[in-house]
Amino acid sequence: MTTVRFADEVVLVTGALGGIGAAIVTAFAEAGTRVAIHHLGQAHEARERVEQLRASGTDAEAFEADITDWAQAERLAGDVYERFGAIDILVNNAGYLESGRITDMDFDQWYRTINVDLNGPFIVSRHVVPLMRRQGHGVVVNMSSQLAFKGAHDYAAYSAAKAGVVGLTRAMARELGPEIRVNAVAPGPINTPLVAPYATPAYIHERTTTLVDQRFGDPEEVASCVVFLASPGASYLHGQVLHPNGGGVMA
Template sequence: MTHDRPLAGEVALVTGATGALGVAICRDLARAGADVAVHHLDQEAEATALADELAGHGVRTVAVGADVTSWDEVAAAVQTVREALGTITVLVNNAGFMEPRRIADSSLDDWRRTLGADLDGVFVVTRHVLPGMLASHGRIVNVSSQLAFKGAIDYVAYATAKAGVLGFTKALAREAGPRVRVNAIAPGPIDTPMVRPYATRDWVHERTHDSVVGRLGVPEEVGPAVTFLAGPGAELLHGQTLHLNGGGVMA
């Protein structure tokens, strides 16, 4: 480890790595010196291209595919990472699913699809990575959302799942710490392709007018926070949530 590459020698697995937020997180971890496993769901070409790009930072990389809600697929993906890069010491649970739908119009399948991707997947991936981390003093960063605190019309299932991620973070921090450091981030609305279909002028105003910065965030503003939580400067942070939302939520 050096000052400019504080994560040198670490092996990071980033789920949902081909999305805009995941790409930014992977790039920042690689710049900090971590070897990076790029997880995807049915986006092998994009994941491989990103892994090749990250290798330009002088780190080792691998692309792995899996449905994060599938016990067997995640087990196979984690084994692939271990064989290619070694024991996973940094896990970023970033994979997720966001779909606007009123509860009055939701089926049980709709509810389960969101809870599965956004909460069950965090458990499944963590469960397969944690045993190795307990022996290697690992770090876990879970991606929640400011909606876990604020709620939002049309996003009850999503807000519920992300609130669950925060409960998972706090409980696991107590259970696995201090050997494994577990924290979370709670981004506000980020300008990503997933958000843009809904990002009308009124939509953006509704979600940013009461924040301090009064704008959407960008993915590149999220990556450094994840790297910080994964790095040596966050040793005293356990079970905490960084609110990356421009002052939309203050806690």
């Protein structure tokens, strides 16, 4: 339960139906925002989520788009703005994870990850930021990963993409601030459906043995960082990265 309160701001969360995305949506809804739920190919789940949010008093709507497609991302931004009359907060959360050793992966495997995890945040931001400038304010929170800072066997593409998100965040912060604040969150291992297929005992041990907490985190622990960065309490933060990772990376 968040203690941050917003004054009817509109948040667009990409990848809003996944583990972390769903927690982010819940946290913002509890904090008083209106919520634009982005998804791809999950119309039924999106409708159910919107109905749940509306039943709890949150103004919500679902929007489908491929964030790696320029025209679809442009339409997404325009549709959200038309529906709500504003986009105050953008959370670039949609992600893709696929394992592959650098000496074995082919270009298509490499590009799928780069396209979703790095191109996607740029493309969506490219179409949302002009709308924020029209308003004269806005907040962007990009989702990176601790692997951007430490790397990992079999995740070269993901590590590279998420490191790119950090660089993108800092460049955006310098170009767009102070009217538009841009920061990032770099989670450590989190209990989500995205990592569930890989979460063997060996995988879990490898990723938690060096952590101060020695456990996987919960999506809510990431969502609270995102909400904080979007809040007035983070008004002096530009180009920063928060690290909810149980002490795995201390940067």
